Amino acid sequence: MRDDLVVLKDVCKRFGSQQVLKGISLVARRGETTVVIGGSGAGKTTLLRHIVALEKPTSGAVFIDGEDIVPMGERELNRIRKKFGMVYQYAALLDSITVLENVAFPLVEHTKLSRKEIDTRVHEKLRILGLDANVAKKFPSELSGGMRKRVGLARALMLEPPILVYDEPTSGLDPLTSRMVDDLIEEMRQRFGVTSVVISHDIASCFRIAHQAILLIRGEIVAQGTPDDLAHGAGEVASEFIRQSGVDVARLGRVAS
Ligand SMILES: Nc1ncnc2c1ncn2[C@@H]1O[C@H](COP(=O)(O)OP(=O)(O)O)[C@@H](O)[C@H]1O
Ligand SMILES: [Mg+2]
Structure with a gap:
């Protein structure tokens, strides 16, 4: 299927x-947001690393945009890796260099653009993400948590990847900033048509942004469907997991449509 951008088949x-990972099968569809939830140590980051071609499965298959990536060598894998922009927990910015240099990094590494062209593109991305021009000269430590997330996103978007992956993007953030990150993820989808895969243990975030939610427990998918399916129709384990989070899902807004 053309719309099945990321497909995992029985990945161990x-x-x-x-x-x-104990036999993971899933599909992330083009233009949608897929959220994988689960407790610490469930294998979420490991799953994400298989999707972005940083890890090879012991067995099973991984298809990215129709291509079977498991048999690929490093050269081809690097081509696949460029389809992904990664946004890490705590934004993972380098503190010793400016915002400009942080965001410019992917272009310096992967393109032959002139310094002037790179600076222009960085400023353009910062502007799109609602960051003031003077932010470029600052160091990450001078920014608020929400601004650092935006800078991390700007960097992830520099090579204009069709797929954005986020590993616990709201972890360590206050509720207000977390909701801002949710809005930002949805905005990336609407403005740039990106497909998103989000790893999270934030149930509120999952309910707000997910078209598809997947619950991972001890390396196994125990439920998948819409967030509402997980809360009500996907079995006792899923509804209990969501109840345990203490989040009143009936009262949450939804940004995904
Ligand atoms: N490179 C690795 N080598 C050995 N064990 C690993 C490696 N990566 C992850 N693990 C183990 O896999 C389990 C799941 O880790 P992880 O995917 O980071 O979980 P999560 O992101 O859900 O917290 C953990 O027990 C972790 O120690
Ligand atoms: Mg993790």
């Missing part, structure tokens, strides 16, 4: 004697 991953 073992580190030594530890079975971390």
Whole structure:
């Protein structure tokens, strides 16, 4: 299917004697936001690393935009990796260099653009993300949590990837800033048509942004569907997981349409 941008089929991953992923099958559709929720140690980051071609499964298949990436060598994998923009927990900015240099980094690494052209593009991205021109000269430590997220997003968007992946983007943020990040994820989808895969343990965030929610427990998918399916129709384990979070899902707004 053309709209099945990310497809995993029965993916297993073992580190030594530890079975971390136990037969994961999922589809992330083009233009949609897929959110993988689950507790700490469930294998969420490991799953994400398989999607972005940083890890190979012990068995099973991974298709990105129709291409089977498991048999690929490093050269081809690097081509696949460029389809992804990654937004990490705490934005993962380098504190010793300015915002300008942080955001310019992917262009310096992966393109032969002139310094002038790179600076122009960085300023353009910062502006699109609602950051003032003078932010470029600042160091990450001088910014608020929400601004750092925007800078992290600007950097992830520099190579205009069709897929954005986020590993716990709201982790460590206050509720207000977390909701801002949700809005930003939805905005990226609406403005640039990006497909998003979001790893989260933030149930409120999941309900606000997900078209599809997947619950991962101890390396296994125990439920998948819309967030409302997980709360009500996908079995006792899922509804209990959501109840345990203490989030009153009936009262949450939805930004995904
Ligand atoms: N490179 C690795 N080598 C060995 N064990 C790993 C590696 N990566 C992850 N693990 C183990 O896999 C399990 C799941 O980790 P992770 O995917 O980071 O979980 P989560 O992101 O859901 O918290 C953990 O027990 C972790 O120690
Ligand atoms: Mg993790």
